[in-house]
Amino acid sequence: MFVTKILGEIGNYMLLMQKVFRRPVKRRVFTRQLMDEMEKLGLNSIGIVAIISVFMGAVVALQMAINLESPFLPKYLIGYATRESLILEFSSTIVALILAGKVGSNIASEIGSMRITEQIDALEIMGVNSANHLILPKIIASIVFFPMLTLMSMIMGVLGGYFIVFTVDMMTPDDFMTGLTSDFRPYLVFYGFTKMIVFAFIITSVSSYYGYYAKGNSLEVGRSSTQAVVSSTIVVLVFNVILTKLFFNY
Amino acid sequence: MIKADHVTKQFDGRAVLDDVSAVFETGKTNLIIGQSGSGKTVLLKSLVGLHHIDGGNIYYDDVCYNTLDFNHKKEIRKQVGMIFQGGALFDSFTVEENVKFPLDVFTDLSEEEKLDMVNETLKRVRLENAHKLYPSEISGGMVKRVSIARAIVMKPRYLFCDEPNSGLDPLTSIVIDNLIKEITEEYDITTIINTHDMNSVMEIGDTIVFIYQGKMWWHGTKDDILMSDNEELNNFVFASAMAKRARKNM
Numbered sequence: 001m002f003v004t005k006i007l008g009e010i011g012n013y014m015l016l017m018q019k020v021f022r023r024p025v026k027r028r029v030f031t032r033q034l035m036d037e038m039e040k041l042g043l044n045s046i047g048i049v050a051i052i053s054v055f056m057g058a059v060v061a062l063q064m065a066i067n068l069e070s071p072f073l074p075k076y077l078i079g080y081a082t083r084e085s086l087i088l089e090f091s092s093t094i095v096a097l098i099l100a101g102k103v104g105s106n107i108a109s110e111i112g113s114m115r116i117t118e119q120i121d122a123l124e125i126m127g128v129n130s131a132n133h134l135i136l137p138k139i140i141a142s143i144v145f146f147p148m149l150t151l152m153s154m155i156m157g158v159l160g161g162y163f164i165v166f167t168v169d170m171m172t173p174d175d176f177m178t179g180l181t182s183d184f185r186p187y188l189v190f191y192g193f194t195k196m197i198v199f200a201f202i203i204t205s206v207s208s209y210y211g212y213y214a215k216g217n218s219l220e221v222g223r224s225s226t227q228a229v230v231s232s233t234i235v236v237l238v239f240n241v242i243l244t245k246l247f248f249n250y
Numbered sequence: 251m252i253k254a255d256h257v258t259k260q261f262d263g264r265a266v267l268d269d270v271s272a273v274f275e276t277g278k279t280n281l282i283i284g285q286s287g288s289g290k291t292v293l294l295k296s297l298v299g300l301h302h303i304d305g306g307n308i309y310y311d312d313v314c315y316n317t318l319d320f321n322h323k324k325e326i327r328k329q330v331g332m333i334f335q336g337g338a339l340f341d342s343f344t345v346e347e348n349v350k351f352p353l354d355v356f357t358d359l360s361e362e363e364k365l366d367m368v369n370e371t372l373k374r375v376r377l378e379n380a381h382k383l384y385p386s387e388i389s390g391g392m393v394k395r396v397s398i399a400r401a402i403v404m405k406p407r408y409l410f411c412d413e414p415n416s417g418l419d420p421l422t423s424i425v426i427d428n429l430i431k432e433i434t435e436e437y438d439i440t441t442i443i444n445t446h447d448m449n450s451v452m453e454i455g456d457t458i459v460f461i462y463q464g465k466m467w468w469h470g471t472k473d474d475i476l477m478s479d480n481e482e483l484n485n486f487v488f489a490s491a492m493a494k495r496a497r498k499n500m
Contacts, residue, residue: 121295122332
C-alpha cells in the first residue's frame with residue numbers, strides 16, 4: 001500500500017515535470033517571471049542564510065577549539081576543520097535544509113492557494129501551460145541563485161569563525177588563517193555547488209508538486225505546505241548520500 | 251454554438267453527469283440552472299475542458315473539442331473567456347496587469363497598444379480609476395468586473411461564467427447580469443452561465459437548461475419556465491419569492 005502510494009506520487013511528479021519542461025509561450029513574460037522569482041526565492045533568502053552562516057561558523061570554530069584541544073594537535077587544525085565542515089556540509093546541505101523550510105513552504109502555499117482559488121484553472125482556460133508558466137521560472141531561479149547563496153554562506157561562515165577566534169582569544173588569528181588556507185582543494189567547492197544545484201531542483205520541484213496538486217481549502221494548502229517541506233527535506237538528505245558517494249567514490 | 255452530446259462524467263465510480271445533451275446558442279445568454287450538487291459546475295467545467303469527460307462529445311461549432319490534441323485545444327482556448335465564481339484574479343498582479351495578461355501572452359502588440367486595449371475594456375465594464383489596485387484592495391463587484399474584463403479583452407467567441415453573482419448584493423448582481431448580456435449581444439458570442447439565482451434566470455435567461463441529479467431534466471426559455479409542469483423544476487424555481495410573484499401575476 002505504502003509502496004504503491006510512493007510509486008504513484010513519483011509517477012505524478014514525473015508527469016508534472018514533463019509539463020514543466022516545455023518551451024515558454026512568450027520569452028518576455030518568462031523573463032519577467034524569472035526576475036520576480038530570483039527576487040522572491042533568492043534575494044529574499046540572503047538575510048537568513050547570512051545570519052545563520054555567521055553564527056554557525058562561529059559555533060563550529062568554537063566546537064573545534066574545544067574538542068581539538070590537545071598538545072599533540074597543531075592549533076591551525078581548528079581553522080582547517082572549520083573550513084572543511086562549512087564547505088563540505090554546512091553551506092550546501094544544511095543551507096539547503098533551511099531553504100527547504102523557507103522557500104519550499106512558500107512555493108507550496110503560493111501555488112496551492114492559486115489552485116484552490118481557481119487561478120491555475122484560469123491560466124489553463126486561457127491556453128497557458130500553467131505548470132510551465134508557474135514552476136519553470138522557480139526551478140531556474142533557484143538553480144541559478146542557490147549556489148550563490150552557498151558561496152555566500154561559505155564566506156560568511158568563515159568570517160564568523162574568524163570573528164569568534166579573534167574575540168575569544170582561543171588561538172591567534174594567524175593560526176586560524178593558516179588552517180583555513182592549508183591543503184585547500186577547489187574541488188570541494190565545486191562539490192558543494194553541484195550538490196546545491198541538485199538540491200535547488202529538488203526543493204523547488206517537489207514543493208511545486210505539492211502545491212500544484214493541492215485540493216480543497218486553506219487547511220489543505222497548509223497540509224500540502226508541510227508535506228512539501230517534509231518530502232523535500234527527506235529527498236535532499238537521500239541525494240546528499242548519493243552525491244557524496246558519487247563524488248568521492250568511497 | 252456549443253453542443254454537449256450525450257456527455258457522461260464520473261468521479262470515483264459515481265455518475266455526476268449522466269447522458270447530458272444540450273445546445274447553447276450563439277448571441278444568446280444560455281443558463282445552466284440546478285440545485286447545489288446537481289452537477290452544473292461539472293457540466294460547465296467539462297464544456298470548457300477543465301474536466302475530461304468519460305463519454306459523449308462536446309462540439310465548439312462544428313469542431314469536436316474533446317477529441318482534439320493539446321495544440322488544437324490551445325487554439326480554441328484562446329477564443330474562450332471564463333468568469334470564475336471567486337474571480338480567480340492573479341493576486342500578485344494589479345487590475346491592469348490582470349486584464350493585460352492574455353495580451354502579454356498571446357499577442358505581439360506594443361505596450362502602448364496593449365494598454366489602450368486594457369483601458370478600453372475596463373471602460374467597457376465600467377471600471378475606471380482602479381488600474382493600479384490589487385485584487386485584495388477592491389470590492390467583490392469590482393473583482394467580477396475585472397474578471398469579465400480579463401475574459402473579454404481578447405474578444406472571445408465563447409464566454410463561460412460560473413455563478414457570476416455569487417457573493418454579490420442583489421443590485422450589483424443585476425448590474426453584472428446586464429453587463430454579461432450586453433457583451434454577449436454586442437460581440438455576438440456564445441455565453442454559458444452557470445447559476446442558481448432565479449433573478450438572473452428571469453432577467454437574462456434566453457435559453458435555460460435545468461440539471462437535476464446529473465441529468466438534463468428540462469430545457470426551454472424563461473417564459474416557458476413559469477408554465478412548466480415539471481415537478482423538480484417547479485420545486486427549484488418556486489423556492490424563489492421572485493418567481494412565485496411572477497407566476498402569480500400571470
